[in-house]
Amino acid sequence: MYDVEDSQAVARGHRALFRSSLRSGVGRTVILLGVVSLLTDISSEMVSTVLPLYLVYSVGLNPLQFGVIDGIYQGGAALVRVASGFVADRTKRHKEVALAGYGLSALCRPLLIAFGSAWGALAAVVFLDRTGKGIRTAPRDALISLTTKPERLGTAFGIHRALDTTGAMLGPLLAFGLLVLVPQGFDSVFVVSFVFAILGVAMLALFVRNPPRAVSEQAGQPKVSLAAAVRLVGRGSFARLVVAASLVALFTISDGFVYLALQQRVEFDTGFFPLLYVATALVYMLLAVPVGALGDRVGRVWVFLGGCLALLAVYGVLLTDLDGLGMVGLALALFGLYYASTDGVLAAIASALLPADLRATGLSAVTTVSGLSRLLASIVFGALWTTTDVHTAIVFYAVGLAAVLPVVAILVLRRRPEEARA
Amino acid sequence: MRSKVVIMVTVAAVSIAAAAVYVGVQAVAAREGTSGAKGPTFAGPAAVAAVQSHKPYIVFRHVSPADPSRYGMIALAPVDDVNGASVVMHQVCSRVYYVAAGGFCMDVAGALGIARRGWVLDSQLEPVREVKLAGFPTRTRVSRDGRYAAATVFNAGGGHSYAEIGAFTTTTKLYDMRTGTTIANLEEFRVLLHNKPIKRRDFNYWGVTFTSDHERFYATLSTAGNLYLVQGNIGTRTIRTLTTGVECPSLSPDETRIAFKRRIGKGSWRLSTLDLRTRHETRLAETASVDDQVEWLDDRRILYGQAGSIWSIPADGTGRPERLIEGADSPAVVR
Numbered sequence: 001m002y003d004v005e006d007s008q009a010v011a012r013g014h015r016a017l018f019r020s021s022l023r024s025g026v027g028r029t030v031i032l033l034g035v036v037s038l039l040t041d042i043s044s045e046m047v048s049t050v051l052p053l054y055l056v057y058s059v060g061l062n063p064l065q066f067g068v069i070d071g072i073y074q075g076g077a078a079l080v081r082v083a084s085g086f087v088a089d090r091t092k093r094h095k096e097v098a099l100a101g102y103g104l105s106a107l108c109r110p111l112l113i114a115f116g117s118a119w120g121a122l123a124a125v126v127f128l129d130r131t132g133k134g135i136r137t138a139p140r141d142a143l144i145s146l147t148t149k150p151e152r153l154g155t156a157f158g159i160h161r162a163l164d165t166t167g168a169m170l171g172p173l174l175a176f177g178l179l180v181l182v183p184q185g186f187d188s189v190f191v192v193s194f195v196f197a198i199l200g201v202a203m204l205a206l207f208v209r210n211p212p213r214a215v216s217e218q219a220g221q222p223k224v225s226l227a228a229a230v231r232l233v234g235r236g237s238f239a240r241l242v243v244a245a246s247l248v249a250l251f252t253i254s255d256g257f258v259y260l261a262l263q264q265r266v267e268f269d270t271g272f273f274p275l276l277y278v279a280t281a282l283v284y285m286l287l288a289v290p291v292g293a294l295g296d297r298v299g300r301v302w303v304f305l306g307g308c309l310a311l312l313a314v315y316g317v318l319l320t321d322l323d324g325l326g327m328v329g330l331a332l333a334l335f336g337l338y339y340a341s342t343d344g345v346l347a348a349i350a351s352a353l354l355p356a357d358l359r360a361t362g363l364s365a366v367t368t369v370s371g372l373s374r375l376l377a378s379i380v381f382g383a384l385w386t387t388t389d390v391h392t393a394i395v396f397y398a399v400g401l402a403a404v405l406p407v408v409a410i411l412v413l414r415r416r417p418e419e420a421r422a
Numbered sequence: 423m424r425s426k427v428v429i430m431v432t433v434a435a436v437s438i439a440a441a442a443v444y445v446g447v448q449a450v451a452a453r454e455g456t457s458g459a460k461g462p463t464f465a466g467p468a469a470v471a472a473v474q475s476h477k478p479y480i481v482f483r484h485v486s487p488a489d490p491s492r493y494g495m496i497a498l499a500p501v502d503d504v505n506g507a508s509v510v511m512h513q514v515c516s517r518v519y520y521v522a523a524g525g526f527c528m529d530v531a532g533a534l535g536i537a538r539r540g541w542v543l544d545s546q547l548e549p550v551r552e553v554k555l556a557g558f559p560t561r562t563r564v565s566r567d568g569r570y571a572a573a574t575v576f577n578a579g580g581g582h583s584y585a586e587i588g589a590f591t592t593t594t595k596l597y598d599m600r601t602g603t604t605i606a607n608l609e610e611f612r613v614l615l616h617n618k619p620i621k622r623r624d625f626n627y628w629g630v631t632f633t634s635d636h637e638r639f640y641a642t643l644s645t646a647g648n649l650y651l652v653q654g655n656i657g658t659r660t661i662r663t664l665t666t667g668v669e670c671p672s673l674s675p676d677e678t679r680i681a682f683k684r685r686i687g688k689g690s691w692r693l694s695t696l697d698l699r700t701r702h703e704t705r706l707a708e709t710a711s712v713d714d715q716v717e718w719l720d721d722r723r724i725l726y727g728q729a730g731s732i733w734s735i736p737a738d739g740t741g742r743p744e745r746l747i748e749g750a751d752s753p754a755v756v757r
Contacts, residue, residue, distance in 0.1 A: 178445065181445065181449045181452075182445065182448045182449045182452045183452055185445075185448050185449070185452060187448065188444065188445045188448045188449075191441050191444050191445065192441050192445060194437075194441075195437045195438060195440070195441040198433065198437050199433070199434055199437065202429070202430055202433045202434070203430065206426040206429060206430050207426060207430070263577075264623070382589075386589070386647075389623070389624070
């Protein structure tokens with residue numbers, strides 16, 4: 001029932017997207033990279049939707065083996081992120097480095113079928129796939145920022161994230177549809193996923209170009225070196241942004257826990273669980289472009305801070321006495337708004353603070369540090385929930401987030417004079 | 423630029439066509455493979471009747487890696503000739519239980535780890551009524567008179583294993599086998615903890631086993647990090663705690679003992695039996711960790727699924743585990 005509604009919403013979102021992108025004059029590289037991400041996300045979300053089932057049912061893994069693979073899936077991307085960002089900056093070949101990442105992940109699809117039942121080999125394939133994701137993210141975001149006028153960064157990242165999220169929504173629906181068509185047909189899911197990965201890689205290889213040297217190589221700037229990369233940390237404005245992003249991440253309750261908390265409050269049928277994810281993604285997709293454009297107009301840091309307030313409001317809704325579907329809808333709308341105003345917007349803020357020749361390195365540093373903070377937040381939240389109860393755990397995170405928000409505001413707002421100097 | 427567009431279109435056309443052909447072939451093959459699902463079973467009524475004439479017999483799940491096209495299908499075999507005279511039915515389950523009057527089959531989890539249905543099986547093991555489920559299927563039992571069924575699922579979004587208390591939530595419901603309707607979610611029952619009524623939001627139940635008096639059952643209750651063996655009464659809708667640390671109880675045919683798994687660490691259990699009168703506990707000779715709701719073969723021996731086979735072991739702590747049926751799990755014994 002819901003796939004029909006979704007595809008209509010997706011189509012509406014697309015029309016809105018292309019209208020706004022034409023008006024805003026965002027470069028074609030951004031649109032192309034958005035479509036590459038859309039295709040790749042269809043591919044990777046198809047696999048991640050069915051992977052747990054495949055591993056437990058078809059391959060027959062025990063919970064411990066499954067835990068190892070799941071851990072690799074969640075954490076594997078972090079390892080190579082900073083390195084690939086640095087290599088992309090150093091060689092000025094962002095496209096080629098990103099292509100290596102997309103290509104590596106694409107190659108893992110047929111390997112999933114080939115190594116069917118050997119769980120050690122499967123773990124290695126999952127690790128390679130996540131490595132591919134780690135390699136591609138930073139150079140791709142750098143390409144987006146390097147081919148966009150600084151005053152349009154928010155819109156550009158908004159467009160990219162909207163397309164990316166569209167793919168992430170379509171992937172599970174497609175996988176679900178295929179499993180209905182071919183019961184237990186995991187191979188069919190992997191084959192179709194492989195095709196989408198090939199299309200993404202082909203699109204990137206054929207149509208995306210590196211920014212002209214003149215843009216990325218300004219005269220008089222030092223050669224990209226490890227020392228220069230390390231000096232990024234010393235750049236006050238950038239360092240403050242990394243700290244601010246990590247502070248927020250430390251008090252961010254992960255999706256899974258937010259949905260579980262909602263389920264505990266309203267006690268709806270657990271079969272509706274996947275819809276929560278789809279609803280959040282839908283709000284994110286629809287708001288990414290307008291919120292990004294708003295950031296370009298009124299200041300991205302204000303939008304980012306607004307997004308943090310939306311997250312705090314999600315906690316507030318979870319703690320109120322509200323009940324029923326209205327409460328679920330309100331919480332999910334706010335949660336989608338939080339994503340739309342922080343994810344791509346953070347990349348846009350960071351891009352504006354980073355010199356062109358260290359763009360990918362810096363972007364990878366932000367995502368790595370805040371990603372690790374979010375992982376820690378998840379572990380702590382899970383432990384709190386287990387030892388006390390969900391209400392106490394949310395109160396703890398709400399108080400924590402409210403306490404760090406003024407600090408975050410001071411950190412991100414103080415950058416203005418430096419930016420003027422740069 | 424033009425040649426690039428040509429390359430892109432060619433790559434897209436070839437790869438999409440190849441995938442469409444592959445999926446089409448698989449879909450047709452899957453359809454042909456299940457085309458008989460609504461008709462007579464693989465085994466045929468005559469074969470089923472032949473096995474059922476040999477009492478006792480075992481109903482189980484066929485999970486032989488050598489026979490992937492029939493993975494998860496219900497099978498049955500006489501106890502005295504388990505490997506010679508077994509027959510496989512068409513119905514696929516992730517967990518099955520059966521008494522002479524009928525059975526209960528939990529569907530395989532579909533996309534996103536959720537099974538939405540279970541089936542009431544008739545005395546010929548044919549599905550006759552659909553029952554609504556919502557979660558990752560894990561345990562099921564039917565009362566000896568075939569009146570009630572119980573089913574436990576892991577709730578979506580939580581963990582899908584019993585390894586760590588607090589990392590999963592379960593829902594256990596009782597069903598009326600005659601109508602396929604839900605009698606109750608156990609979380610609605612009144613709970614007496616050490617004979618004092620308590621109300622908490624964190625109750626999780628799993629592993630129901632029925633007594634033969636049409637009224638009572640045993641199960642495991644987890645709350646506030648503790649595990650209890652509980653006894654429930656369907657008529658009065660009350661549950662009272664008996665002792666601690668007993669998971670997935672299974673009542674012996676003479677109803678004097680309970681076989682269960684005792685937690686000895688995170689995700690690690692030892693099979694034991696508990697004498698209900700003396701409260702004396704006996705650890706069985708199986709040294710490996712077993713995560714199953716076991717079944718009594720008779721009053722002296724226990725069956726359980728472990729590593730893709732059904733094993734038997736004496737209930738008094740002596741002997742060694744013996745492999746009874748290879749490529750099988752979810753045993754139910756009809757005496």
